[in-house]
Amino acid sequence: MSVVAVVGIQWGDEGKGKVIDFLSKGANIVVRCQGGANARHTVVVNDEKFVLHLIPSGIIHPHTECVIGNSAVLNLEILFKEIDILMKKGISVQKRLKISDRAHVTLLRHLESDSVGTSTHRGIRPTYIDKVGRIGLHVCDLMNLQEHPYKDRLKPYVTDTIVLLHQAIDVNRHILFEGGQGIGLDIDFGTYPYVTSSRTSVGGLCAGSGIPPTKIDAVIGVAMAYNTQVIDEKPFPTLMDLSTEEKIRKSGNEFGSTTDRPRRCGWFDAVLARYAARINGLLGIVITKLDVLDNLETLQLATATSTKVIYWIHFLLVRLF
Secondary structure, three states: OOEEEEEEOOOOOOOHHHHHHHHHOOOOEEEEEEEOOOOOEEEEEOOEEEEEOOOOHHHHOOOOEEEEEEEEEEOHHHHHHHHHHHHHOOOOOOOOEEEEOOOEEOOHHHHHOOOOOOOOOOOHHHHHHHHHOOOOOEHHHHHOOOOOOOHHHHHHHEEOHHHHHHHHHHOOOOEEEEOOOOHHHOOOOOOOOOOOOOOOOHHHHHHOOOOOHHHOOEEEEEEEOEEEEOOOOOOOOOEOOHHHHHHHHHHHOOEOOOOOOEOEEEEEEHHHHHHHHHHHOOOEEEEEOHHHHOOOOOOOEEOOOOHHHHHHHHHHHHHHO
């Protein structure tokens, strides 16, 4: 199979980085299509830890090219910090990283307006608001500005990634799409309004790269053996009791990857998994962190959900408060 997409089928933090790192060994190109610096993929190679917020984790492998697609939003300060860290560790970046000229840029005003609340404070939501409002700044627009601190440094990475990816498919190069977050955070299919600002399903990967669904050979979903969420107000039907939750949080190191907030922990939600399989057309599922459950005598999982109960929980939380 030449084109494979990896997507999260919970609320993110499923361990996609490990799966993508494993599959990257056989890929020519790894593509990040959506989201911004609020997602983190952590990969350990030869006992060395790499933390990447924007650059696809395939950059660790010297034979792999990496692409940041058109639906991603770029915090240029974080981008170049990652590039500097990688280069200091002896990993070449400039000839291997390509950034879509259609991607949007996170500006200072976006960061300033995203400084309160439960967001990751990375300017993601304000950047997408400007994009949808048609007042955003494309990377290609930045290239046309006479002066900008990052313009000259960014220029070698910028290209029409749609053409690049289609040419790669035409010669049967192996492409891996690196999904960010999970289906539960999808702006259309997630637990709205507790969602992110982009589409995290396989459809979002197509829209964020310019590659049609007919070119994708397989979609692989990644899920943990249990569920986690960060936002306290979000309905969580499979939430564990406090004692079990604390035990899982400690053994699974369940703290927000960008915010370091403690994650709430719940039992595996088969209803959500089935929903994600339908939306994404999954060919297979990878289950991670099974070992975290080793010390529990009994396990639980959700096999059905009362939509009426979930509706009223949502109504009480959102409408009344």
